[in-house]
Amino acid sequence: MAWMLMVGVGVLLAVAFGLGSARWRAGARAPVASPRGRVPARPDREAPATPGVPADDLLPAGLHALALVSRSGDADHGGGANEAALHAAVVTTLEQRDWSARHLPRRPQLLPQLIQTVNDSDASARAMAAIIGQDPVLTGNLLRIANSPVYRLQAKPVDTLQRAVTLVGTEGIRQIISAVLVQPVMQIHCAAFPQFGTVIWEHALLASRAAADHARLVTHEDAFAAQWLGLTQGLGAALVMRQLLDAAAHQGAAAPSRALATQLLDAWTLPVASRIAAAWELPPLVHQALLRDGDAAAPGLSASLRFARAAAAASVLCRHGRIGQAQALAILEQQHATPVHALQWIWRRLHGRAVETLDADDPGDD
Template identity: 75%
Template sequence: MMAILAGAAGVLVVAFLGWGLYRRPAGAGAVPVPEGTRSRSRAQPQPPALTESSGAEAGEVLQAGLHALALLPGIGSAQATGAQDATLLAAVAAALEAQDWSARHLPRRPQLLPQLIQTVNDSDASARSMASIIGQDAVLTGNLLRIANSPVYRLQAKPVDSLQRAVTLVGTEGIRQIISAVLVQPVMQLHSDAFPQFGTVVWEHALLASRAAADHARLVTHEDGFAAQWMGLTQGLGAALVMRHLLDVAREQGVPPSPQLASTLLDAWTLPVASRIAAAWELPPSVHQALLRDADATGGGLAASLRFARAGASASLLCRHGRISQAQALALLEQLQGTPAHALQWIWRRLHGRAVETLDADESAEA
């Protein structure tokens, strides 16, 4: 236990330095980027310079960018001191380590989850039969239609106004992804005055990561796309639970959590917590094992798909919010090992479609 806390404290120091570099003042000058990737929009922040062998750095840059976006403090939020952060870090790490991770202490498993998993694992099951599962619940039906009309999934200008039309437009694989997301979203609802954007950004990231993981698994690692999709959603649940623990402990101690501390805890605990959720919810064993392997940064096809998906989802969100251009996002993703250029381009087009706008109008028109 002491080793975990000591290691976490060391990570906190590094994170403070990294956060300061990423959030450098506008007047400090542009951070260099790889040759040929400079955006035509000079108002956008620039990612750190990368080398050909810096795949791990690229993932870290995108993760830091995601955290900077999700952890923007609320207006008038108080800032914790370094000593307060260290105290909070130890308390939250201890709470997470001591947490009873049995199913009764985790967010309630969606009631329709076992039925959904059985249906999607049936090769003869149609998208219509999967949609009928959601049709059993009016609230889930409404959420399904809302997500089907979101920029992530919407394929035409005309709104999707029925389950049957959602099935027709989105297709079998798309409806599987949407249904899974609908089941998970209620568990991820999180409001924070300290970080008002966190819940929305993490939910959007989970949706994008689930889609990218499924595509990457089918195209690149030749793994189970449905299992990969659930990994993308479950890592979002892990992030939400880590934040919930941080906010609870901060409230008990009367200390405001800092963005740096939150980022450190998310880096250290999101995937371990996600793996425990997967086990408690009795998701396919491959999901649980891949989350554990990804947390250890070791091999495995599903783990590789998850690493790519988390980076790709972060890149897409940073583009959507005008933090980086598409050229910069692709330059970062190209540094990740194991994804051929043609596969990267194909997944990126599906992940970051025409419905997504960036601050660089020229690049949006060329996409």
């Protein structure tokens, strides 16, 4: 009898494991319900320690290391006695009350129409796409973003607005349109760090999607406001870098060091983003969440923004082969109180089918 009982238990465990694996690979369906609270780290998913880098800084440090590579390909350059003066000059400028009026980008012309359409519960994805259809340049940008790895759902290219609407739906087209309006004012030519503009835009696009999903599933906040948090924080980073480059050129200084750029980006990205949100008259929730982001205990949209910035950084680093997916998920699990099913679903949305190679954890496959 004892051996029969042991066999029966073994069969049950095998069935349970099989169901769990099937659930993991079942597809990107939103979880119906999931327990709240921090997900405990598992022994096979421990985030490796990096000497000298606190756990909370692993993802932003990795993102900056990727974005702030110099023209020569070196990890860092510049520095010296002029760095302190350059830092002081940038901070003084950013602190000036009239800086916003002179340097913040103009609000996209079609943004008020988009906000009005989004707030109309009867508005369809086609109505929102029609807003962009008024401008051929914006239409081209929408199709380009719809064909990017973040949104593309199948091998066949998306070549018309109608097809984009059909494939991504109302929520997807809303996110893409927001990104289309932001992209022209976010473009930055950065000779000192040639990858900066591309990496920061990729991060902003992913953060906007992760923030919307997190707000919808976890914090139960306004997903439209959340996606703008992801986009405006990217704009904030671009403007801080632009001010640093302008100050360096004005002083006739050498290209700034990665250390100085990182310090300024960490300190000023969100304050500048909050100014953009206010100047563009985005929903008040966006401005408030950006101001509260420094408070680790702040709930709601601020929590969605913190998660989104980290998740987007993890996805960017995976896409560029800097870390593996198991490491990325381990860090996210340990640092954010996101239910495990929601975390897996959001990650699948950010990373697509690549999440199915998690067990192999080969950065080259990401």
